Amino acid sequence: MTVVVEDGPGASGQLSSRDRIVIGVLLVSTFVVFLNETIMGVALPVLMTDLQVEASVGQWLTAGFLLTMSVVIPVTGFLIRRVPTRTLFATAMLLFSAGTLLAAVAPGFGVLLAGRVVQAGGTAIMMPLLMTTVLTLVPPGRRGALMGNIAIVISVAPAIGPTVSGIVLDLFGWRYVFWLVLPIALTALVPGLRLITNVGESTSAPIDVVSVVLSALGFGGLVYGLSSVGHSGGTSSVVVWGAFAVGVAGLVAFVARQLVLQRTDRALLDLRTFGSRTFTVASVMMMLTMATLLGTAVLLPIYLQTVLVLEPLTTGLLLLPGGLLMGLLGPVVGRLYDRFGARALLVPGTVATSAALWSATLFTTGSSLLQVVGFHLLLSVGLAFVFTPLFAVGLGAVPPKLYSYGSAIFSTAQQLAGAAGVALLVSVLSVRSAVLAAEGVPLVEQTAGGVHAAFLVAATLSLSTIVGALLVRGPAPGGTPTAH
Numbered sequence: 001m002t003v004v005v006e007d008g009p010g011a012s013g014q015l016s017s018r019d020r021i022v023i024g025v026l027l028v029s030t031f032v033v034f035l036n037e038t039i040m041g042v043a044l045p046v047l048m049t050d051l052q053v054e055a056s057v058g059q060w061l062t063a064g065f066l067l068t069m070s071v072v073i074p075v076t077g078f079l080i081r082r083v084p085t086r087t088l089f090a091t092a093m094l095l096f097s098a099g100t101l102l103a104a105v106a107p108g109f110g111v112l113l114a115g116r117v118v119q120a121g122g123t124a125i126m127m128p129l130l131m132t133t134v135l136t137l138v139p140p141g142r143r144g145a146l147m148g149n150i151a152i153v154i155s156v157a158p159a160i161g162p163t164v165s166g167i168v169l170d171l172f173g174w175r176y177v178f179w180l181v182l183p184i185a186l187t188a189l190v191p192g193l194r195l196i197t198n199v200g201e202s203t204s205a206p207i208d209v210v211s212v213v214l215s216a217l218g219f220g221g222l223v224y225g226l227s228s229v230g231h232s233g234g235t236s237s238v239v240v241w242g243a244f245a246v247g248v249a250g251l252v253a254f255v256a257r258q259l260v261l262q263r264t265d266r267a268l269l270d271l272r273t274f275g276s277r278t279f280t281v282a283s284v285m286m287m288l289t290m291a292t293l294l295g296t297a298v299l300l301p302i303y304l305q306t307v308l309v310l311e312p313l314t315t316g317l318l319l320l321p322g323g324l325l326m327g328l329l330g331p332v333v334g335r336l337y338d339r340f341g342a343r344a345l346l347v348p349g350t351v352a353t354s355a356a357l358w359s360a361t362l363f364t365t366g367s368s369l370l371q372v373v374g375f376h377l378l379l380s381v382g383l384a385f386v387f388t389p390l391f392a393v394g395l396g397a398v399p400p401k402l403y404s405y406g407s408a409i410f411s412t413a414q415q416l417a418g419a420a421g422v423a424l425l426v427s428v429l430s431v432r433s434a435v436l437a438a439e440g441v442p443l444v445e446q447t448a449g450g451v452h453a454a455f456l457v458a459a460t461l462s463l464s465t466i467v468g469a470l471l472v473r474g475p476a477p478g479g480t481p482t483a484h
Contacts, residue, residue, distance in 0.1 A: 166316025221247025282394025291421025349385025
């Protein structure tokens, strides 16, 4: 038996005080770890100079973080079913805190990357744990509002991250970015251990080690191959194609093994979640959105600091209004979802997001700051109307007994796509810049040309999300999401 949901608050539609405390603690803790997820964006150009690494190497501080999450998250479906909530929460926050400390004292790039990887191990657990808990405790009719609160976490925290990073970099240096996050993480851990309670019941099913290895090879190989394109200057190499081959083979073998194991409820990730068309479409849309979003989060600071020659603090402040707007819209979008359903929000949201990305292809060496802020505000509004409906309708379409698996799959796809998006767009930037350098173009114009090419790829990908929005079904306003 897994998490018990039938006896939850569905009948009355009310949450108990205990349930509110559990969700509140998890929201605060997830906010802390997500604050860290984009804190490298503004710091990356500074780190590249200080540690003397190229963009194709420095981007591993973000891509490696996301890659680690995409490898760890598949295991969380098992962990949530097996390990008590309090224990899993403590493990996640302790890992995150240890990684933050390691990054703060890192003597060079290698140790700094190792610290980011350890951080990612803790971060990977938090989001699936939060999503599964919300699905378990919150009745369908109120999920939109709660997903709106989660949207605040995944939008405001990353939005504040660059601003905080810019202020700290301007006053102290990149190490203090981590010294600032560490006490916040420990502050969230201590009351969390006291207040959080276990949700549902645990199982005693053993973990399938072969599935863990295959998932690591599959997801890791694909993202490493994408990232290696930047190192190879866009040319074919044994490393690039070897990584892709390992990734594809590992992923195929992983899927085949899950299809066999799920017959006896022993799968690491139960793929029966994809029996819901709504879940499948929402997963693909989330992957495309995260790929473009996190890739853009890396591109924009590089453009602002290298091409427009802005200070890190100014860069962070320019990105703050859009992120705060997206956070403020989270609860509003949640209530609109409960009232009007998913498609009514997804269609305008994806159109606005795509329009913003196409406007970014117009950035040049002489673009005004007003143009950049306008782009970021439009992008933020579009994403606000995309994230909450996707989370709510996608995960809500999964049968209750598969909640932990659906949450893990959704989060895995999200982080894998984010890592791939960062790797792909930075690789496009690097390749185009290298071509322009060979033509004797000045350095600033090299970077501007690379950013233009990368935004062009992101804008093209965003068109697919508009098609996906038209394919999403349900839920009926105020009702339960369809499982079709």
